[in-house]
Amino acid sequence: MTLKTSKRIVWIGITxxxxxxxxxxxxxxxxxxxxxxxxxxxxxxxxxxxxxxxRGELNAYHYLPFLLTQNEDVIQQxxxxxxxxxxxxAAKVSRYLExxxxxxxxxxxxxxxxxxxxxxxxxxxxxxxxxxxxFADLPLFQLAEKGEEGRFxxxxxxxxxxxxxxxPIYNRSDFVGAAIVRIELxxxxxxxxxxxxxxxxxxxxxxxxFMASNEQWLERSLDRIAEPSYLSLTNGVQAQLWTLNQQRxxxxxxxxxxxxxxxxxxxxARLNERFASLIGAITMAGLWxxxxxxxxxxxxxxxxxxxxxxxxxxxxxxxxxxxxxxxxEVGLLTLNTRGEIGFLNSxxxxxxxxxxxxxxxxxxxxxxxDVEPDSALGKGLMQLHRPQFSPIIGAEAxxxxxxxxxxxxxxxxxxxxxxxxxxxxxxxVDISRRKQxxxxxxxxxxxxxxxxxxxxxALEMAQQELIQTSKMxxxxxxxxxxxHELNQPLTAMRTYIAISKQLxxxxxxxxxxxxxxxxxxxxxxxITSQLKTFAYKKPEQLQAxxxxxxxxxxxxxxxxxxxxxxxxxxxxxLQSNHNVLADNARMEQILVNxxxxxxxxxxxxxxxxxxxxxEQNDLKSLTITIExxxxxxxxxxxxxxxxxxxxxxPMGQGLGLGLSIVAAIVRDxxxxxxxxxxxxxxxxxxxxxxxxxxx
Numbered sequence: 001m002t003l004k005t006s007k008r009i010v011w012i013g014i015t016x017x018x019x020x021x022x023x024x025x026x027x028x029x030x031x032x033x034x035x036x037x038x039x040x041x042x043x044x045x046x047x048x049x050x051x052x053x054x055r056g057e058l059n060a061y062h063y064l065p066f067l068l069t070q071n072e073d074v075i076q077q078x079x080x081x082x083x084x085x086x087x088x089x090a091a092k093v094s095r096y097l098e099x100x101x102x103x104x105x106x107x108x109x110x111x112x113x114x115x116x117x118x119x120x121x122x123x124x125x126x127x128x129x130x131x132x133x134x135f136a137d138l139p140l141f142q143l144a145e146k147g148e149e150g151r152f153x154x155x156x157x158x159x160x161x162x163x164x165x166x167x168p169i170y171n172r173s174d175f176v177g178a179a180i181v182r183i184e185l186x187x188x189x190x191x192x193x194x195x196x197x198x199x200x201x202x203x204x205x206x207x208x209x210f211m212a213s214n215e216q217w218l219e220r221s222l223d224r225i226a227e228p229s230y231l232s233l234t235n236g237v238q239a240q241l242w243t244l245n246q247q248r249x250x251x252x253x254x255x256x257x258x259x260x261x262x263x264x265x266x267x268x269a270r271l272n273e274r275f276a277s278l279i280g281a282i283t284m285a286g287l288w289x290x291x292x293x294x295x296x297x298x299x300x301x302x303x304x305x306x307x308x309x310x311x312x313x314x315x316x317x318x319x320x321x322x323x324x325x326x327x328x329e330v331g332l333l334t335l336n337t338r339g340e341i342g343f344l345n346s347x348x349x350x351x352x353x354x355x356x357x358x359x360x361x362x363x364x365x366x367x368x369x370d371v372e373p374d375s376a377l378g379k380g381l382m383q384l385h386r387p388q389f390s391p392i393i394g395a396e397a398x399x400x401x402x403x404x405x406x407x408x409x410x411x412x413x414x415x416x417x418x419x420x421x422x423x424x425x426x427x428x429v430d431i432s433r434r435k436q437x438x439x440x441x442x443x444x445x446x447x448x449x450x451x452x453x454x455x456x457x458a459l460e461m462a463q464q465e466l467i468q469t470s471k472m473x474x475x476x477x478x479x480x481x482x483x484h485e486l487n488q489p490l491t492a493m494r495t496y497i498a499i500s501k502q503l504x505x506x507x508x509x510x511x512x513x514x515x516x517x518x519x520x521x522x523x524x525x526x527i528t529s530q531l532k533t534f535a536y537k538k539p540e541q542l543q544a545x546x547x548x549x550x551x552x553x554x555x556x557x558x559x560x561x562x563x564x565x566x567x568x569x570x571x572x573x574l575q576s577n578h579n580v581l582a583d584n585a586r587m588e589q590i591l592v593n594x595x596x597x598x599x600x601x602x603x604x605x606x607x608x609x610x611x612x613x614x615e616q617n618d619l620k621s622l623t624i625t626i627e628x629x630x631x632x633x634x635x636x637x638x639x640x641x642x643x644x645x646x647x648x649x650p651m652g653q654g655l656g657l658g659l660s661i662v663a664a665i666v667r668d669x670x671x672x673x674x675x676x677x678x679x680x681x682x683x684x685x686x687x688x689x690x691x692x693x694x695x
Contacts, residue, residue: 013291020287028280033234035272036250040239043252047265050200051256054211054263057188058163061181064104065149065167068111068179071096077120078113078169078176090120097122107162107184111169113177116141135180140166144178153204153260161185161210185210186218199249199266201225222264242266248273331409331428334416337384339363348428351409353401364426369398369406380413384424389415399428408435488557488592489520495560496520516556542669544579544692545587547614547624553584554591561599567608569595574614580622581690586665593658594626594685601630601682609680621671622691630682638675 068074073093080089097109101122111120116136135141140150143166150166165181185202188211202211207222217225226242228251233239240251249266256263331348333341341362349356352367364381365371371378377395392413398406410429496513503509551571555562562569580587595610602608613625633641637648642663666673671689678684 016287016291020284020291023287024280024284027283028276030234031279032273032276035276036231036239036269037233037235037237039250039267039269039272040233040237040252043250043265043267046198046200046267047252047254047263050265051254051263054188054202058183061104061106061165061183064100064106064109064181065165065179067100068097068109068181069167069169074111074120074179075169075171075176078111079171093120094122094124098124104181106181108182110135110180110182111177112136112141112144112180114145114175119177135178138164140164140180141178144168145175147175150178155185155204155208155210161204161208198268199244201264203262203264205260205262222262241269331426331430333364333426333428335364335384335413335424335426337423339365339381339384351399351401351407351428351430353404367400368411369400371397377411377413391415396431399430407432486524488596489524492557492560493517493520520557541583542581543583545582545584546576547578547580547587547622548574548576550580550584550587550591551612553588554595557588557592558595558599565599565602565608567599567602567610569610569612571612571614574612575616578614578616578622579692580669581692582669586669590662590665590687591626593662597658598626598628598630598682601628605630611680616691617688620690621688624687624689625684626687627678627680627684628682629678629680632677632681633675633683635677641675642673 071093073089073096077089077093093111097111097120101109106122109122110118112135113119117133118135138152140152143150145168147168150164152164152166153161154164155161161184163183163185165183166178168175169177169179198213200211200213201209201217201222203209203222209217209220209222209225212218226244229241229243231239231241240253242249242251244266248269250269251264251266253262253264255261328345328347331351332343332345333348334343336342341359341364344356344359346356349359352359354362354367359367368377371381373379373382375395376392377397380390380392380395392411395411395413397409397411399409401407408431410427410431412427414425416423416425496517500510500513500517503513548571551574555569558569561567595612598610602610607629609629611625611627613627615623615625617623633648641648642659663673666687666689669689671687673685673687676684676686
């Protein structure tokens with residue numbers, strides 16, 4: 001080695017050393033920049049994950065206020081008058097809220113009446129800390145009054161941060177109060193929800209932090225934790241850097257407009273900075289090692305080795321291509337610009353039943369049957385020599401197999417820019433099997449359509465038979481209902497006629513009985529009209545019916561039986577202004593059926609008592625209670641009492657239509673009826689009907 005060569009190597013080495021330092025420093029900076037980009041993206045992902053977790057935690061309580069609105073005890077407490085609230089019911093509601101909150105994990109559950117006053121509280125054992133009217137002026141209660149779901153965030157320096165959910169409570173269509181759920185935001189997420197190198201805060205528009213992975217940050221202002229700085233990254237992103245305890249963090253913030261909260265995620269950049277320094281040092285060391293290696297390599301030797309490797313790779317690639325083309329299950333051909341075959345593989349020769357030597361030079365048109373000039377394939381073959389050639393994908397054609405039946409094929413034609421002699425590549429796929437399956441599928445579809453048509457005709461015939469059967473059943477039920485409803489007034493008429501025969505010597509009493517008989521005939525005419533109205537579910541014009549008058553009329557109908565069976569009928573709570581929005585016939589029909597059933601239930605009792613009680617709920621409804629001291633109705637039978645043809649009486653003593661008709665009339669009058677056990681030992685029927693005040 002000459003001196004000149006040695007000096008050149010020294011200068012190359014010094015230059016390489018400085019270049020290595022410069023490149024290593026640049027690689028370190030680039031690695032740090034890429035790391036900051038990754039951390040910035042990761043901070044964004046974690047921020048979205050944190051938002052998702054917070055929303056998930058809040059949504060986990062979304063069902064809770066609606067669950068409370070469905071509790072019957074809650075509705076009963078809100079609808080009961082203030083002076084008559086049952087203390088046992090209030091305690092039951094409070095325990096229900098307490099038990100529900102133990103499962104849900106909220107800060108508190110509240111039941112608020114329509115005036116905005118808290119009437120029940122899940123933490124009822126600590127009620128000394130409860131302000132009864134704390135929700136009256138809050139927006140979430142005002143939304144509940146409008147029938148909407150309410151959400152509200154509250155945070156003040158002297159209180160904890162809370163998030164409220166509310167839902168309206170209705171008794172039928174009347175707003176009676178609201179169910180409110182309170183969530184303490186500072187305990188919404190646990191420390192296990194964040195990663196070790198992640199810091200997380202949530203603050204409101206006043207920069208007040210109410211949720212954080214570090215409990216020391218709670219109740220502090222966001223701008224007092226750290227002073228942020230900004231760093232421009234190579235991808236154009238302005239990364240936000242926070243310095244906490246002499247350690248830098250990548251920060252990402254976003255404000256949610258629907259909540260008015262700002263979510264901040266901080267990820268430590270310590271590992272990224274160390275990794276960038278390590279990569280820079282490794283890069284400099286690697287470049288030094290590479291420089292030393294390059295000094296001992298010979299350019300000529302590298303050139304020869306490269307040439308030999310290139311030739312070996314080309315040979316392997318060519319052999320691999322021949323193997324792929326020869327063993328493929330698709331026919332492959334190459335065409336020149338005149339459409340002549342320059343090459344075809346063994347699969348294509350097998351498809352067209354041609355030896356390789358005979359196929360070379362033939363035109364592809366000669367191997368295809370009936371190619372229309374206007375088809376895509378025909379136009380493509382005519383444009384092979386033109387610059388505006390467009391590839392053809394999956395064109396169907398029939399291939400000519402010499403000495404055999406033509407076969408259906410899919411033809412694709414593409415140009416090969418790297419080839420001069422064979423400028424186009426043709427693929428031929430035999431689709432004979434697919435065509436056979438398509439034909440089989442068509443045959444199966446035709447057979448299936450024929451079977452469906454036959455089954456449809458059979459179903460139509462069966463439907464006609466079912467319609468006829470339903471008509472006959474409806475006719476039988478209607479006639480049975482008429483007989484049942486007319487039986488009671490007919491019995492009363494026979495009784496009055498018998499009494500009149502005994503009182504022929506007293507014309508005044510006979511006249512009174514004849515008046516009653518005339519009323520009964522009028523009632524029978526109205527009953528037949530009511531049965532028609534019931535069948536078509538079209539109630540007639542409703543009017544104010546005095547309940548006291550209707551009960552007196554019913555007592556006249558059953559007077560003979562009450563006296564004969566020694567039954568005491570007691571009415572309490574009746575007022576002259578107790579009027580039901582109904583009509584006289586149907587109101588009397590309800591009372592006659594219910595009192596008649598009570599008489600039947602008292603046959604085996606010694607002291608026979610029937611009680612009728614009326615109570616005005618409000619200006620819109622009236623409750624009528626009819627009960628007896630008979631044996632009562634088992635609980636297992638109560639849910640079936642209002643079903644047609646269901647009866648608890650012995651065979652031959654009832655058809656089970658009376659209570660079904662009563663229930664239908666009550667529904668037409670927009671009321672409700674249900675049965676319960678009476679404190680007197682028998683059955684209690686409770687009717688709630690719309691009322692009207694005529695005073």
